[in-house]
Amino acid sequence: MNGGEGTSEAEGADPVPLSALQHAVYCLRQAALIHVERMWADNRFTAEGHVMHAVADKGGGRRVRGTRRVMALPLASRTLNLTGVSDVVEFIPDGEGETAFPVEFKRGKPKLHRADEVQLCAQALCLEEMTGRPVPEGALFYGETRRRVVVPFDDELRRLTRDTIAALREVLVSGRTPPPTTQRQRCRACSLLSLCRPDTFARPVRAWRRRMVEASLAEQVPS
Known part of the structure; x- marks a missing residue:
């Protein structure tokens, strides 16, 4: 690994998991x-995601038309204090060696937010540090469409990725959980809704219990 001479941006802190960045963009x-x-x-959404990753998580590698494909490749960045595992990294011959091309498997279809892109870009930052070579783009493979979406790692996405890493690192180091997101439409697909916003479920239950009690009392009142 070519870690360079740089030091970690959070010396002594636990590494930031690559998988956590997707969560952080969607909702810190x-x-x-x-x-x-x-x-x-x-x-249902998380279960489908587990199925999507089942093959890649087995690890191993093979060569396809000259491209070396490695599954479940461990990744790390010392300077960003990141660690995790890729789904697939393709190493494409380019005349001067190999250029890494990360591929991340996702259930569903492309999204309006950039959570998937940030997670993929963070993998690219790790690969650049590990290989000492630029990683200009990667791809997201969506299970619903069965197609790859190529993601260029431009300056805007790299900036968003680094900002997300910094924000998540601050949360992890402080141990403080931020308040609920104001983008309530994202809560509907979140598997943690009942844990994050218990009142969302408590109010209907209380209302139902009150109706049942009132109905029972009404039946006991003599005509």
């Missing part, structure tokens, strides 16, 4: 609930 509170408070709950 969700990331804290999972990685600080150690809460987790599966729903």
Whole structure:
């Protein structure tokens, strides 16, 4: 690994998990609930995601038309204090060696937010540090469309990725969970909704209990 002479941006702190960056972009509170408070709950979306990663998680490698393909490759960045495992990294011959091309498997289809892109870009930053060579782009493979979406790692995405890493690192180091997101539409697909916002479920239950009690009392009143 070519770690360079740089030092970690959070010397002595635990590494930031690459997988947590997707949570942090979607909702920083969700990331804290999972990685600080150690809460987790599966729903249909998370279960489908587990199935999508089943093959890549087995690891191993092979060569396809001259391209070396490595599954479940461990990644790390000392300067950004990141660690994790890629789904697939393709090493493409380019005349001067090989250029890394990370591929991340996702369930569903492309999203309006950039959570998937940030997670992929963070893998590229690790690969650049590990190989000492630029990683200009990668791809997201979505299970619903069965197609790759090529993601260029431009300055804007790299800046967003570094900002997300910094924000998540601050949460992990402080141990403080941020308040719920104001983007309530994202809560509907979140498997942690009942843990994050218990009042969302408590109010309907209380209302139902009150109706049942009132109905029971009404039946007891003599006509």
